[in-house]
Amino acid sequence: MALFSNSANSNKHLYHLFHLQHSRTFVDARVKWVRDTYLDLAVEKEKNLQQIISLKNLILSQPSKTIPLSSISLHKTLFKLPTTAINFFQKYPSIFQIFQSSKPFPLPQVKLTSQAVTIHNEESKILNSSHYKKDVAERLAKLLMLTRAKKLPLDIIDLLRFDLGLPHDFILTLLPEFPEYFQICNMGDKNSKGSEMFGVELVSWRENLAMSVLEKKVMEENGGIIPRMPIKFSINLPKGYDLEKKVRIWVHEWQNLPYISPYEDAFFLSPNSDQAEKWTVAVLHELMNLFISKKTEKENLLVLGDYLGFGIRFKKALVHHPGIFYVSNKIRTQTVVLREAYKKDLLVERHLLMGMRYRYLHLMNQMVKSDRRYRIRVNMGNYKMQ
Template identity: 30%
Template sequence: MKLLSNFRYNIFNYDASFDSLTISSNNSFGLFNRFIQRRWKKPIVSAQTRLEDRVRDPHLDNFMVHLNKLKCILKIHHLMSNRKRGSFVSLQLMSRWRNIVGLNVTMGSFIYKYPHVFDEFVHPFRRNLCCRVTRKMKELVMLEKVAVKQQEMEAVKRLKRLLMMSVNGTLHIHALRLIRRELGLPEDFRDSILGKYSGDFRLVDLEIVALVDRDDELGKAEVEKWREKEYTEKWLSEFETKFAFPINFPTGFKIVGGFREKLKNWQRLPYAKPYERKEVIRVRSCGGVERYEKRAVAVLHELLSLTVDKMVEVDQLVHFRKDLAIEVNMRELLLRHPGIFYISTRGKTQTVFLREAYSKGRLIDPNPIYIARRNTLELVLLGRRKTKQLLACDNVKEGNTSVVYEVDKECKREGDWVIPFLESS
């Protein structure tokens, strides 16, 4: 009986200790909490985590902030120029464009920040506040259109090289329309480029353009020119530069152990070049995945090299996946190579830059279209700073009490006969 009572007492103590152990394990604090083994889940490495943990480039991010302001101003200019009733718009009407332009502030406060771009005045008869684009801004926008017109042959070469990179020699016009400004194409490129150069381009369908004849002289990628320069000027071996890419890591990039060796092996890895179709890459073969991804990097590198500003929105690149045979996660691929590409998240969209083409937020090798757009951006960045031209305009406004405004002579409205009658009186 004594042994039985001791056995029952031990079982009761064991149950009590087990209950206390389970209670302490369920709670975050307890006496036995440090003796319990916890299994933590392995952190997931995805495109979102890579995007959040990447080393940021402040120069490219600030440049993207300024470009977003310029895009809003160009949208307002486009809306104002499409109006047929005159070259000025009332602020009451412009306030309805806030959602179209994508502003977080009121239209009046946004226009007030840029007196070099927008000119505010009081209507002489209606006595309401109106706005018009300054003459300097109109001249810069016109200079960009002139530069696009002068670079027409270069735009034709860019289109031909894009079609040569495609699988079947065809591209969707909708995808080209999305990056029209990046390629330096005019707004009516379907008629002015595709229709004009019928010997080079052929419309297969309403939304598909094909290349008529392949030009082997254009089948040399921009990275191959860089390799020749590295081979001749820096006396590097052909084995090191034959399949290499220019690498430029951002400031503060941490190089972990084994990274240099992996990068060195990746630089030596052979791949099918963007303009070649002789070799078919089998993903399931030895090293097939790495070679397939390296070819995708080469195609994206060449696509960014063909653009005017050496940058494209990531959402716009997705429309070229099937035509250029890049059946991979686009953002994941770009984030895996921070020495070649940089993704900026400033603004409502994500924009990828070609790192080798920029230095401190400026293009190293500018072209006429980029120079025209940069001059427009410099005018926007003046903000409310007083210049000699702006001071002269202010003096004219103060000296003349009668407000003069521009009217489109081609468009006649009802009641225009009253204006000369009142001026004569």
């Protein structure tokens, strides 16, 4: 059901929920965090992948297909490099080559290896395919549909660009191909530097996209009909993890509350009610399903949540529902992972673009020491658009 739908059925449904919403709030109990080794590995094995791909795109955007080492050194913070530029490039000799440019200005330059160029060329075929472009355009459209204003600032979209699978130059390459979906808009605010803020706006509501992954799954399981019974989230607690009894009881009752689609506007609910929390989790769950790796940095979610008007409700939901979301502390940040999307450390359903990213991971790890605690496990078979 669409957010801001004017239909009589939608208004009747929301009115009914307003009068039935529970005032109960989460029980006064501590939900412990327990490390999940497999999901930590799923996060850890992609360490530096985003930096690798960003630098790869930068190098190939140059006319010479090379870039001065000094220019990367000056922008170490921009690329979030964990070490010096030269050390970073030397760590991945299967992807980058440092060489001395010819006279009269013999300066260290960086280029890609032939193996990396080969993968990039195959990746480009995917990125330029009509199937991929439609898939990623729909992901971006659904993200915009989760907002009340149907638009987002470019800087927030850029935070999520890698997770959504958007091309690095999506403003120039993707948006113009879907004028019926998107337009650049002035957000009416100024950024921290005092400049005008621009964003991407959805041209018109896409009713065919206004169904959550969870609703679609339930419909497929019930012959195309959403049953009257409450829609429940998949709970996957790690082996040996046991919730306190009063928390288990609360979760059971919370699961039986009505499911409100993330594409509906339920901000009329009391923010501290259990019904509001189930809707918050529905929004988070849908967001995580928009990301091709079904994970993202926690800070990205919190920034988006603040912009959408959820405040600290995203943070509370992540703490209250460890069986739905896992927060990993690996790779110098906190990463939220959608539990149901993984079997051990591998994605259950693998997007085609993730297949290409795993090929970059294979190159990255050719020089990894053999005595690492975990062996990098990469499954290269049968990738598809989701």
